[in-house]
Amino acid sequence: MTLSDLQTGERATVTGIGSLTTERRRLLDLGLVPGTIVEAVMRSPLGDPCAYRIRGAVIALRREQTAQIQVNPSKI
Numbered sequence: 001m002t003l004s005d006l007q008t009g010e011r012a013t014v015t016g017i018g019s020l021t022t023e024r025r026r027l028l029d030l031g032l033v034p035g036t037i038v039e040a041v042m043r044s045p046l047g048d049p050c051a052y053r054i055r056g057a058v059i060a061l062r063r064e065q066t067a068q069i070q071v072n073p074s075k076i
Helices: 020-030
Strands: 013-017 037-043 050-054 057-061 069-073
Touching: 013 020
Parallel strands: none
Antiparallel strands: 013 037, 013 069, 037 050, 050 057
């Protein structure tokens, strides 16, 4: 499952990032490291970008970015 599959209000734990570009470095710098809990907060009217709560901050990410982030759904 990827982060782009989360519905608003759902939480998941990051398990990995598939990108090997500088985009990977940016995502890691934003706090998207394995073990981080991420919550989908809201979607724009057209569905892209989406806002996610990551370590207490709300960050908007595009679908092509979130499709690279593997997650496991949380039951929290």
